[in-house]
Amino acid sequence: MRKLFEKVVPGKNGLAVEITPGQHLRIVDLEGHQVIDMALFNLDNLREKLSTSYSRTRYVNGKPGVYVPRDHLTEGDILMSTLCRPMMTIMSETAPEKGVHDCHNRMCNRYLYEVQLGLGPQDGCHEIISRAIAPYGLLPEDVPDTFDINMRYEHSCTKGHWEIGLPASRAGDHVEFRAEMALLVGLSVCPLEAGQCNGGKSTPVRVEVYGN
Numbered sequence: 001m002r003k004l005f006e007k008v009v010p011g012k013n014g015l016a017v018e019i020t021p022g023q024h025l026r027i028v029d030l031e032g033h034q035v036i037d038m039a040l041f042n043l044d045n046l047r048e049k050l051s052t053s054y055s056r057t058r059y060v061n062g063k064p065g066v067y068v069p070r071d072h073l074t075e076g077d078i079l080m081s082t083l084c085r086p087m088m089t090i091m092s093e094t095a096p097e098k099g100v101h102d103c104h105n106r107m108c109n110r111y112l113y114e115v116q117l118g119l120g121p122q123d124g125c126h127e128i129i130s131r132a133i134a135p136y137g138l139l140p141e142d143v144p145d146t147f148d149i150n151m152r153y154e155h156s157c158t159k160g161h162w163e164i165g166l167p168a169s170r171a172g173d174h175v176e177f178r179a180e181m182a183l184l185v186g187l188s189v190c191p192l193e194a195g196q197c198n199g200g201k202s203t204p205v206r207v208e209v210y211g212n
C-alpha cells in the first residue's frame with residue numbers, strides 16, 4: 001500500500017478524515033505519551049457510529065458458545081458500530097505494552113476543565129471533535145463515546161474507582177487500523193495537561209492514510 005495522506009496535528013487540535021474500506025489509518029505519537037480520542041461514523045449513514053460498549057462485548061471471531069465481556073481492546077480486535085457492525089480492525093500497535101487504550105470513558109469536555117478540575121475555560125476532546133466534523137452537518141450531540149488511543153484508564157476494584165495512568169506509547173510509536181466500511185473519522189489530540197493522561201503536555205501526532 002502507498003501513503004495517500006499525511007498530516008501533523010498539533011496538540012489540542014483535531015482533524016476529520018475520510019477512509020474507504022480496506023484503507024489503513026495510522027496514528028503516530030510523535031513525542032510519546034499522547035492520547036488521541038477517535039470518533040467513527042459510517043460515511044454512508046452518519047447516524048451509524050462507533051459503539052465502544054458493543055466493541056467490548058459484541059466482538060466477532062470469538063469461539064461459539066464462549067462469551068466473555070472484556071475491558072480492553074488490542075491488535076486483532078474490531079471496533080463495532082451502534083448497529084453491531086464492524087467499523088475498523090486494530091491491525092498493529094508498536095508500543096511495548098499492547099492494548100493500552102480506553103474504551104470506557106467519555107471524552108474530556110469544557111465541563112470537566114471548568115467545573116470538575118477547576119482549570120478554567122478550555123475546550124476538551126468533545127469540543128475539538130465537534131468542530132472537526134461540523135462540515136458534515138454533525139452536531140456536538142452526534143459525537144459518540146470515543147475510542148481513546150493510548151489512554152491508560154484502569155479500574156481499581158479495591159479503591160472502587162478508575163485511575164488514569166501514563167500512556168505506554170513512546171516517541172514514534174503508532175497504532176494502525178483497517179477500515180471495514182467507508183468511514184468519517186473524527187480525531188482530537190487530547191488537550192489535558194494535568195496529571196498523567198498525556199504525560200503532562202499535549203503534543204503533536206501524525207495522521208496517515210494508506211491504500212492501493
Ligand SMILES: [Zn+2]
Nearest residue numbers: 108125190191
Ligand atoms: Zn481529551
